[in-house]
Amino acid sequence: MLRTSRALVIVLAACAITGTAAAQSEPAAEAIEAARADFVEGQAHFKGKRWAEALRSFERSYAAALSPNAQLMIARCLRELGRGPEAAAAFASAEGEAKRRAARGESKYAETAEAAATEGERVRATLGRLEIHVSGDATLMVDKKVVALSKEGDAIVYHEPGPVQVSVKDDAGAEQRQTVNLTGGHTVAMEFRTEGKVAPIAPAPAPPPPSREEPARELPGWMLPAMLVTGGVTLAGTGLFIGFGSSSRATYGELYSRCGAAQECGLEDRAQADAGKLSQTIANVSLGVAIAGVVATAVVLYLGLTNQKGAPSN
Incomplete structure (x- = not known):
């Protein structure tokens, strides 16, 4: 029974595997070199009839470069290991991917597609x-x-x-x-x-018993003024950051266009450069003020909500 369960392979899975491989991006040069090394190693194992070792090498090669040639060798290893249904799915996957690659102009895979189709048909002929x-x-x-x-x-x-x-x-x-x-x-x-019977609908749960009304909760009197202050600080910091940041960017942009990437500016541009640097400093400080304002607003909101008047006590 264990052998039978392991032998079970669905052909639809082969299509899903091939579609996933086709959607992935082209492998990097390092991955291609690693895939070639694993492929050569797998060929040596295959010639020596070390099917399990060859399978592992070809699986690593395919994982690195998604080559239909590696898929074809995986199918051959599975066939030699007596795993017919898995081999049939692997041959179908290799055939489909090789045909797609050949249609995109990679003519070297046309022979791979033909071999996968021929050998896959032979394997499928032995299976139910x-x-x-x-x-x-x-x-x-x-x-x-x-x-x-x-x-x-x-x-x-x-x-x-x-x-x-x-x-x-x-x-x-x-x-x-x-x-x-x-x-x-x-x-x-x-x-x-299948009849598609619909499960009976469970009755709606009974409504909960009425509860005593809780007194209305009021926000602390200090919360609104505090939020106005922290909100104002946030807006002011944000406005200064945008204003001085834009001014600094414009100044540096003008100097860059006039002096070039080598920053070969003369003394006559020193004042403008200092002004740009000052604007950048003010913009950075303003950003810090804005962030502090946001944090302060969050703290005020938290303290106000946790100290509402009329809140039940333990």
Whole structure:
């Protein structure tokens, strides 16, 4: 049973993997070099028939550079390891990605796409194929493993030859089960219909008992004047920061356009440069004042709300 569960592969997953890889950005030069090194290492393991070690190397290579060639070698390793359904999905993924890359002008991947299609077809010919359709909202499981359904309620599953259990459970908890015996190269179509029963609506909870009215809470008398002061400080600091900051930027911009990036200004520009520096200093101080005003306003608001008149005491 463990082997059967591990062998379960959904072809739709291969499409999702390929789409994700295509959406990612081009790898960096360092990643490409690392991918090449892992690919060469994987080829050495593959020639030595060390399939598991080769698989790990090719998986690292693919993760670094998203190459269809690495995908193709991953599929070959899975095939040699006897993991047929996973190999079928990997061949399909490599074929789809190689065709997309070739269509974008990377002609070197045309041969990869052809090899993936040919070898993938051979692997799929040894597997049983399930075509499942579910009508209504339900969860599909194959060998106790959840299988995603398309929007139309369809799923295609490749499985090792032998018995396979398929079950569907609707939202109400009703479950349907079927067991079929798959043979290599053959397709079995299955359909499940769920009634889609709606769960009964629970009665509305009873309203809470009426509570005693609490006295109205008033803000402390000092809160409004304090907020006016702190708010005024914030506005003043912000205004000065904007004004003097703009003046400083304009001054430095004029000096830059006249003196150039090397800052080769003469003595006649010293006064203007000092004025720009003074404006920048005032702008920085004003920004600090504005920030202090914001903090003070928050403190006043917090103290006022936590010391409202009429607030219940413990």
